Amino acid sequence: MGDEDWEAEIIKPHMSSYVPVFEKDRYSSGANGDTFNRTPASSSEMDDGPRRDHFMRSGFASGRSLGNRDAVESNKRETPSTVGGFGVGKGFGNRGFLNNKLEEGDSSGFWRESNDSEDNPTRDRGFSRRGGYQDGNDSEASGSSRRGGRGSFRGCRGGFGLGSPNNEFEQHEGTQRAGGPFGSKRPTLSGAGNGDTYQSRSGSGSGRGGYKGLNEEVITGSGKNSWKSEAEGESGDTQGPKVTYIPPPPPEDEDSIFAHYQTGINFDKYDTILVEVSGHDAPPAILTFEEANLCQTLNNNIAKAGYTKLTPVQKYSIPIILAGRDLMACAQTGSGKTAAFLLPILAHMMRDGITASRFKELQEPECIIVAPTRELINQIYLEARKFSFGTCVRAVVIYGGTQLGHSIRQIVQGCNVLCATPGRLMDIIGKEKIGLKQVKYLVLDEADRMLDMGFGPEMKKLISCPGMPSKEQRQTLMFSATFPEEIQRLAGEFLKSNYLFVAVGQVGGACRDVQQTILQVGQYSKREKLVEILRNIGDERTMVFVETKKKADFIATFLCQEKISTTSIHGDREQREREQALGDFRCGKCPVLVATSVAARGLDIENVQHVINFDLPSAIDEYVHRIGRTGRCGNTGRAVSFFDPESDSHIAQPLVKVLSDAQQDVPAWLEEIAFSTYVPGFSGSTRGNVFASVDTRKGKSTLNTAGFSSSQTPNPVDDESWD
Numbered sequence: 001m002g003d004e005d006w007e008a009e010i011i012k013p014h015m016s017s018y019v020p021v022f023e024k025d026r027y028s029s030g031a032n033g034d035t036f037n038r039t040p041a042s043s044s045e046m047d048d049g050p051r052r053d054h055f056m057r058s059g060f061a062s063g064r065s066l067g068n069r070d071a072v073e074s075n076k077r078e079t080p081s082t083v084g085g086f087g088v089g090k091g092f093g094n095r096g097f098l099n100n101k102l103e104e105g106d107s108s109g110f111w112r113e114s115n116d117s118e119d120n121p122t123r124d125r126g127f128s129r130r131g132g133y134q135d136g137n138d139s140e141a142s143g144s145s146r147r148g149g150r151g152s153f154r155g156c157r158g159g160f161g162l163g164s165p166n167n168e169f170e171q172h173e174g175t176q177r178a179g180g181p182f183g184s185k186r187p188t189l190s191g192a193g194n195g196d197t198y199q200s201r202s203g204s205g206s207g208r209g210g211y212k213g214l215n216e217e218v219i220t221g222s223g224k225n226s227w228k229s230e231a232e233g234e235s236g237d238t239q240g241p242k243v244t245y246i247p248p249p250p251p252e253d254e255d256s257i258f259a260h261y262q263t264g265i266n267f268d269k270y271d272t273i274l275v276e277v278s279g280h281d282a283p284p285a286i287l288t289f290e291e292a293n294l295c296q297t298l299n300n301n302i303a304k305a306g307y308t309k310l311t312p313v314q315k316y317s318i319p320i321i322l323a324g325r326d327l328m329a330c331a332q333t334g335s336g337k338t339a340a341f342l343l344p345i346l347a348h349m350m351r352d353g354i355t356a357s358r359f360k361e362l363q364e365p366e367c368i369i370v371a372p373t374r375e376l377i378n379q380i381y382l383e384a385r386k387f388s389f390g391t392c393v394r395a396v397v398i399y400g401g402t403q404l405g406h407s408i409r410q411i412v413q414g415c416n417v418l419c420a421t422p423g424r425l426m427d428i429i430g431k432e433k434i435g436l437k438q439v440k441y442l443v444l445d446e447a448d449r450m451l452d453m454g455f456g457p458e459m460k461k462l463i464s465c466p467g468m469p470s471k472e473q474r475q476t477l478m479f480s481a482t483f484p485e486e487i488q489r490l491a492g493e494f495l496k497s498n499y500l501f502v503a504v505g506q507v508g509g510a511c512r513d514v515q516q517t518i519l520q521v522g523q524y525s526k527r528e529k530l531v532e533i534l535r536n537i538g539d540e541r542t543m544v545f546v547e548t549k550k551k552a553d554f555i556a557t558f559l560c561q562e563k564i565s566t567t568s569i570h571g572d573r574e575q576r577e578r579e580q581a582l583g584d585f586r587c588g589k590c591p592v593l594v595a596t597s598v599a600a601r602g603l604d605i606e607n608v609q610h611v612i613n614f615d616l617p618s619a620i621d622e623y624v625h626r627i628g629r630t631g632r633c634g635n636t637g638r639a640v641s642f643f644d645p646e647s648d649s650h651i652a653q654p655l656v657k658v659l660s661d662a663q664q665d666v667p668a669w670l671e672e673i674a675f676s677t678y679v680p681g682f683s684g685s686t687r688g689n690v691f692a693s694v695d696t697r698k699g700k701s702t703l704n705t706a707g708f709s710s711s712q713t714p715n716p717v718d719d720e721s722w723d
């Protein structure tokens with residue numbers, strides 16, 4: 001969908017004029033005021049201080065650039081009606097809009113946000129961080145960094161709105177947008193069609209390039225090939241908002257640590273899925289946990305976690321990792337890849353002995369696990385903590401958006417397994433809190449994402465950091481549900497040449513426990529259709545994916561107006577808000593989560609029964625990951641996708657392939673579109689071969705179903721279906 005079209009939709013006169021506000025009581029429990037519950041409000045309610053505070057934090061309030069005290073003051077002077085609701089002339093989220101020219105309102109809900117998806121850091125590069133408003137811990141940020149910091153915008157046009165257009169913008173961060181060492185692909189933000197003007201202001205950041213990593217890290221560079229991270233800004237090396245958020249510690253009681261959801265009715269059908277192992281001398285698969293010969297503590301933890309039976313990726317990967325081999329493993333979403341690498345690593349660490357955790361200024365972890373998003377790495381950490389419970393292995397998690405000092409404090413207390421997002425990891429290494437000499441295991445979860453243009457350069461830096469053992473000296477493990485061929489080739493640089501490749505089912509294929517439906521919906525009908533579907537769904541947990549951060553805010557707001565309790569997660573929200581949103585969704589307080597691709601990969605949330613692609617993603621692998629948030633671990637789920645022929649034709653062909661591979665109905669109209677946009681030689685992706693059916697090395701391969709050794713290989717055709 002073009003941005004012009006989207007804006008046109010927003011200002012369409014049929015827009016509801018219902019103005020929701022937050023209900024104080026329903027907010028008080030959350031640190032962030034993150035849910036979007038609302039009641040019809042009187043203006044005096046909206047003037048209420050604390051309530052307003054919540055409202056501001058929620059990101060749906062007035063379009064103040066919350067990084068600028070003057071702006072906040074100016075908002076205080078607003079009339080109640082201006083302050084209230086979803087804002088006359090207000091900006092969304094935490095983008096740091098200043099509304100000094102917009103008190104009277106602004107018609108457009110969104111300003112142009114092309115390429116603002118979290119999904120592609122290359123697209124986000126050069127565009128800086130959200131505005132400076134911080135609260136709680138964050139409010140200690142220095143005034144200068146907040147005022148002059150990244151991401152302050154002046155003259156935002158409004159939120160969800162009312163009023164007349166106001167089209168003048170000044171961007172404080174023009175230099176970053178103008179392209180840093182990574183180069184910005186963001187188009188010039190001149191608002192075609194509406195006369196918006198964006199003025200780039202070269203401020204203190206002049207000369208610096210910017211990089212807003214996919215979902216999380218903000219990295220700025222001061223030269224062509226140099227970069228500094230967000231966290232360095234905290235120490236004064238670079239200017240930027242001081243991040244002081246300290247995430248709450250996870251619960252320590254055993255029940256919480258081992259809390260899990262039930263496997264679903266299709267769990268046993270995993271056994272019939274085809275597994276392909278390629279590479280030489282692969283150890284045979286194991287059929288049971290007992291065969292893995294793990295130590296008693298690990299076995300106890302596995303039992304407490306409710307695991308009684310191995311999933312296919314676990315049957316193959318565990319013996320391979322225990323044999324010390326490098327591995328690239330591709331298995332469908334929700335099929336237990338995390339335990340597939342954690343269990344054998346922990347078993348090795350127990351067997352070989354590790355340095356017991358103790359306070360040291362420089363910690364030397366034996367294992368480093370990286371993942372592309374903060375929420376995902378936190379989830380992996382919780383799994384590591386669960387499986388290492390009662391052992392002397394200490395797992396630590398560090399990620400962007402949190403106070404650097406907090407990360408350091410976690411590490412210096414002892415660190416055997418370090419779970420990290422790339423930017424924060426490189427910061428900590430730069431600060432010499434982590435030494436790499438002892439690294440025996442390097443795990444890239446969502447490896448195709450970690451190696452693509454966004455994170456690939458950082459991963460290369462990581463493996464060439466001083467002290468990092470060469471690939472011959474360490475064990476490197478890569479896991480994902482998708483593995484485009486070109487990424488497989490890049491991975492060779494990280495892996496020993498004799499690495500093994502495990503493909504469970506179709507590489508890049510969708511989980512067959514997800515019932516996929518594609519609806520042809522034009523952009524102007526999408527919201528209506530969404531509401532209709534959500535009303536039918538009732539209270540069942542649903543993730544709604546949209547393509548841009550701004551649209552995530554907009555749709556969440558819209559759903560709240562429709563009295564559907566909704567929260568949102570995207571890369572422009574403060575970390576505390578992201579965590580609050582996820583928490584509210586997990587516990588069911590907000591059964592609808594509107595998300596960008598920041599939540600597409602890896603997140604394992606109980607009871608997500610529906611995924612709705614309000615916007616289809618531009619790449620098919622993203623689609624596979626998104627719909628994989630439901631139908632996990634043998635449970636069934638549903639995915640509905642809105643296909644707008646105007647904007648989604650490019651994905652028709654790979655979509656037809658995904659649907660038919662997963663034995664789903666393919667609508668005739670979609671086939672027609674796919675046919676009319678036929679690309680000779682297509683193999684499944686708009687950007688390459690997502691559907692590599694084999695290891696790209698084309699090495700010797702064996703076709704198995706999980707649980708059979710090579711000699712017992714059944715006819716692959718017989719076992720092709722696993723549902």
Ligand SMILES: Nc1ncnc2c1ncn2[C@@H]1O[C@H](COP(=O)(O)OP(=O)(O)OP(=O)(O)O)[C@@H](O)[C@H]1O
Binds near residue numbers: 263480481
């Ligand atoms: N053998 C098992 N028995 C029971 N539950 C399991 C088993 N293995 C994994 N699980 C559970 O299945 C769920 C999905 O696992 P996990 O998150 O590791 O999937 P994944 O393959 O990494 O998915 P994604 O591709 O989306 O990242 C988790 O809740 C996990 O605890």
